[in-house]
Amino acid sequence: MIVSALLTSVGINTALCVLFFACYSILRKQPSNYKVYVPRLLAEGISKRKKRFKLERLIPSPDWVAKAWKLSEEELFSLAGLDGVVFIRTITFCLKIFTFAGIIGILVLLPVNCWANQMQDFDLADFADNSLDVFTISNINSGSNWLWVHFFAVYIVTGFICLLLHHEYKYIASKRISHFYSSKPQPHQFTILVRSVPTSSGCSVSDSVESFFREFYPSTYLSHVVVRHTSKIRSLLNESKNLYQRIAQLRSDPSQRRHKLGDCFGQNDKLVDHYRKQLEDIEENVRLEKSEASLAGEEARAAFVFFKSRHSAATASHMQQSVNPTQWITEPAPEPRDVYWPFFFESFMRRWISKLLAIVATISFTISFLIPVVIVQGLVNLDQLEVLFPSLTSILTIKFVTQIITGYLPSLILQLFLKVVPPVMRLISSIQGYISSSNIEISACNKVLSCTIWNVFLATVFSGSLLNKLSLILDLKAIPWKLAVSVPAQASFFITYVVTQGWTSVLSELFRVIPLIGSLISKPFTSHEHEIDVPSIPYHRDVPRVLFFGLLGITYFFLAPLILPFLLAYFCLAYIIYRNQFINVYAPKYETAGKYWPIVHNTMIFSLVLMQIIAAGSFALKKLQPASAWMLPLPVLTLLFNEYCRQRFLPIFIAYSVDSLINKDREDQKDTGMAEFYGKLVIAYEDPALLPIQYSSNSDSLITPLLS
Template sequence: MIVSALLTSVGINTALCVLFFACYSILRKQPTNFRVYIPRLLAAQGTSLKTRFNFKRLIPSPDWVAKSWSLSEDQLLSLSGLDALVFMRIITFSLKLFSFAGVVGIFVILPVHCWGNQLQEFDLVDFASNSLDVFTISNVNSGSAWLWIHFFAVYIVTGFTCLLLFYEYRYIASKRISYFCSSKPQPHQFTILVHSIRASSGCSISDSVESFFKELHPSTYLSHVVIHRTNKIRSLLSKAKGLYKRIIQLRSDPTQQKYKHGDCFGLFGQKDDLIDHYGKKLEDIEQNVRLEQSEASLAGEESRAAFVFFKSRYAAATSFHLQQSVNPTHWITEPAPEPRDIYWPFFSESFMRKWISKLVVIVESTLFTILFLIPVVIVQGLTNLTQLKILFPFLTSILTIKFVTQVITGYLPSLILQMSLKVVPPIMRLLSTIQGYISHSNIEMSACRKVLWFTVWNVFFATVFSGSVIDHLSVVLDLKDLAGKLAVGVPAQASFFITYVVTIGWTSILSELFQIIPLILSLIKRPFTRQEDEFEAPSMAYHRDVPRVLFFGLLGITYFFLAPLILPFLLVYFCLAYIIFRNQFINVYAPKYETAGKYWPIVHDSMIFSLVLMHIIAVGIFALKKLSSASGWMLPLPVLTLLFNEYCRKRFLPIFTAYSAESLIHKDREDQNDTSMADFYDKLVIAYNDPALLPIQHSSNTDGLLSPLLSSVSQSQL
């Protein structure tokens, strides 16, 4: 790829960025779009905001940027919780790292690349015609002493990265402890989940749980709630919600309240009241719900899982960490999630079922990863004009046009890959859902890991190897000379990943601001909904955005000494992300659960992996460039990095796994002087009741549908 093709891509995406900013600053002011751009504020107030028309609505303004910039960390913590703070720390960490690496890469390493002539001479006069390979390490002459600059740069940036990682890990660990120490008593702190329960002969699951924990924990056991099978009830409640919404829409539009029946086309016959029609259906569903609830409450419908409550945090933590049964596959315990965080539809009843679910998910994830190689190979084919002309000879005349060639090689490959990657996060979340997790937070974190490693293996490695050894797949599977293969393949794909950052990075972060999909859905639903209807603000899709940010971090770390030209574009991406995501936390996303910073270990492991990958590439590069001494002296660096990682795992990771006995006992002693704990224990027993088993009041007529159904819908969180 030549510089003009990159400039074409940068120009297209810069224009899109300006367009998105201008459109957003106008659309966000329109009252009809408040549900898209400020849903958090609307959900908090419960009504739509009404403003008078003025011409300022039609003029773009950057006032939201200043508001996002001025948001402090304490304000963000109180507004969106510790998970949002951790997400923003990922971005600020990347800004610090790549600002430092950018200074080293642009002002020290890049001139060395341009002075080399291994591939071609750098043409300062006809700058746009230079190949991007001129700006990579491939252009440095083999055996050149200038390669020692890269050697020292790798050591310096690695040390700086580890220093930042240590500081961030310590800071977020302290925030997690402070968050716990300052929190009020929470139900999940006193609760554990027990599954694979072994019931005694002639006893129900509930009686078995009570006798088991009263015997083993007589002084600390408080109560329990057995989980019932309620999938049928949830399906009925979903239908009830749909009918309820339909009735509300009909009440707001009298012209649609009548319909004809009596013939097959509905053109002739008597008119009936639609509200009465749907009201009768709703009454039937309510009756079925009550019958199903009665059946589900029987002992025969009990699942072999239960929430068990204790009188103190320390007792709950002790019960979780101790193996409860001689058989480790029975009476398995795990920490209970927050009541709002529970994923009720799935509770694994046995150790074997959960184990089989994991195996099925592994197989499905592997098959999906293999199938996704197809769009990756197509993308790589677009970057090679010679292959395109051979495969599609009818495009030969079109490919002679310079602008078309620049768009196809500089913009289209990344765009196709971006559109293909859109389906990955929801699919990985679905796979994590059937894996057996019982909380939304665990599902999201599992999906986050899947999406991250899918992106690393199927975008980075597949792109690198498909571009260099696509005709020799057996070579890719041979790991004996991995460093050598990476040394050849990674620099060869520098131009693709630079355009990848510009295309996928810039436009994706701007599309996050613009909320394209929610805006389109809002336009479609607008004729059928009222602005006064209640709704919930969306939550942050961490499984989608955390892997994306971390992957750009991997590209920056691995390419900072190979192709430092990527760093300015990465800095632009992280600057945009810093402003836009702070704005989204203020106006759009409301927290649905709180992991208290558990996403940071994923971030730390990803950065360590990126560093070690960079070291392996450096070893191969120096060997390929016939600087064997530098290659040999590079070998201690990954060992030192892994030792640093092991220290961090011993020092900080236990804080993210469980709270210390010191912290738990300290909080329990504070509660001894709290007079409200008796009331808390009463609420604790009912905090984990399944919403699907809450009673629903039967509506005798359609005029009375609004109040009882509204309460039942809100209680059951349909």
């Protein structure tokens, strides 16, 4: 790829960035779009729709940028919890890395690459026609002593990243502990989930749980709630909610509704009566199902068990309860709002089978994703494209068409395919038997990250450079050499990938394209009084995206330092935009207290080791054997550092220590409100499907004449 193709991609995406910023600044001010751009503020009553028209609504303004910039970490914590703080600190962590690496890469490594002339001389007079390979390590002559500059750069940046990783791990671990000490008593701290409860004839699950825990935990056991099969009830409730919303839509603003839908009085009234009758029938079925669910036969072999202290609950959750490890399986309970009820697998065998199926589905999807990767690489390599489609040869001679195809189209196609990955991986994780939404998202986060690294990085690298050399790919001993050959060859693609996938994706997050389109489509059929849906940030989508760009920056900083300015631009945009979204859009649906940070840490360690292996192979390929040999201790030192962090900090993210739990329990003994808390604890884990609903009675208020 030549510089002009890269400039074409940068120009297109810069124009899109400006357009997104301008449109967002205008659309966010329109009262009809408040539920898209400020749903959190609207639901909390902080922002209200202004009916009076003002000219300033049509003028773009950057005031939201200043507000997002001034947001302190304490304010962010109150808005998004510790998970939101960890996410933003991940972005600032990458900013620090690539600012430091950028100084070395742009001021030192880039001039060294340009001054060399193994591939071609750098032509300043005809800058746009230079190949991007001129800016990479591939342009340095074999055996050149200038490669020692890259060698020391790798060591320096590795040391800097490890220092930052240690600082962040220590800081977030301390924040997690302080968050635990400062929080009020929470139901999940006193609760465990027990599965695979054995029963005998004539004895219910509830009786078995009661007798077991009263026998073995007589002084600390408080009570329990048995999980029941409520899938039928849940589907009926969803249907009744949809019917209720249809009635509300038909009855809101009747004069406009009649005009927009073209319904006369009689047709609309009959439709409402029809829906109302259906709603009453469904609610009668719900009552019957609930009465059946209360019977012992509908009990699942699982229960939430409550204890009088955090220490007792933690002890019970981490100890094997039975000689048979497939019975009385315990684990810490999630927050009540975090419980994921639809796929509640209570037996050991069903969970084991579901995990096996999830692994098979993940591998199958990851392999099938290679198809768009190969298509994209065919666009990047024009020679392959001309061989496959000879009829396109005349079109590919047009310079502008070539620039679009090689500089913009491949990244755009890959971006569209990548949109499918997060929802698919979340679906796979949801049927894996997890009891909490947080565990589902963490599992999906790991799956999305693995799929992205394998398909977008490794598969792209090898399909682009070694597509016809499968035997070399399968030769594990030659991995460093293969990476040294393949990774620099794909530098131009990943630079345009950062511009296309990075810039536009983070700006589409700001613009909220899909919710905006959905709002415009549903606007004629909904009223302003319709219930506001406040979304939560999809960490399983955004965390892997940020980490993958971090991997690209660490891997390519010494190979192709030209990528660093574009990465810095991406992380600067992400820093402002996500802080703005936490203020206006997202509200946390659960709190893991920073459990996403170990994923960040592990990904950064993997990125470092990958970069060091590529560096060793690159120096060997460039016939600088001493540098290649001295690079070998660096992965070992990095993995030793990772092991230290794993031993020192990771246990804090898995479970709280005994002294923390007992000290917190002693504080509770002085709290006079604990008796009331224990009373509420028993009802905290009631299945929402078993709670009473009164949609049909509420709809009576909607059954008013269309003309008053």
